[in-house]
Amino acid sequence: MGAGHGHRLHFHGHSRVHRAPAHLKLVALVAFMLVVVTTPAHWYAAFAGYAAVVLAVIAVSGVPYGYIARRMVIEVPFVVFAVVMPFVATGPRVDVLWFSVSEPGLVAAAGFLAKATIGVMSALTLAATTEAVDLLAGLQRLRMPDLMVQIMGFMVRYLDVVTGEMGRMVTAMRSRGCDPRSPRHWPMLARSLGALFIRSYERGERVHLAMLSRGYSGTLPGSGAP
Numbered sequence: 474m475g476a477g478h479g480h481r482l483h484f485h486g487h488s489r490v491h492r493a494p495a496h497l498k499l500v501a502l503v504a505f506m507l508v509v510v511t512t513p514a515h516w517y518a519a520f521a522g523y524a525a526v527v528l529a530v531i532a533v534s535g536v537p538y539g540y541i542a543r544r545m546v547i548e549v550p551f552v553v554f555a556v557v558m559p560f561v562a563t564g565p566r567v568d569v570l571w572f573s574v575s576e577p578g579l580v581a582a583a584g585f586l587a588k589a590t591i592g593v594m595s596a597l598t599l600a601a602t603t604e605a606v607d608l609l610a611g612l613q614r615l616r617m618p619d620l621m622v623q624i625m626g627f628m629v630r631y632l633d634v635v636t637g638e639m640g641r642m643v644t645a646m647r648s649r650g651c652d653p654r655s656p657r658h659w660p661m662l663a664r665s666l667g668a669l670f671i672r673s674y675e676r677g678e679r680v681h682l683a684m685l686s687r688g689y690s691g692t693l694p695g696s697g698a699p
Contacts, residue, residue: 564577567579
């Protein structure tokens, strides 16, 4: 795998966080998130402490806060779900601004949003301080099934290929007067996504046949766990 893979999330640096072994960072992330998700939703002080820990790790790593913040957009679906929860939940009602919302739903939404935010920040910090190839090696060292590691490795390897092809398809659509953001053109966008899926599936079959012709038997050369 080339060194350029995973560049969209990784931030080059030489801090202690960057140099830490990938398998230890994975274990630390999983343990930390288990603590976060098992914390009761109304323990706001605990969530503030967890957030402070993540922010401190980011500061030590040297990754700019803005670098992480720009990638927090992935949390938007969780934010939308948290906003809806107080309106659809049952229980005693309280007035918030001009709305009457469920008090248990409001508490649950606040806890859910805090956990999601901390989780996304933690995952982005791991991705920003660890190369994709090191993450795969860390998973191997943690004895994850080799086949799963290979699948994730190929996913990372061909992610830029697939997204690049999608970008060219969108450009071609726009050059023909089709706006993918317009609901009127969503059927065309759906057909394009279907075509992209078929092309990706066929590319995967060709890659697999090429690997078999070169002696692939289920294990990649040099893929053994350290």
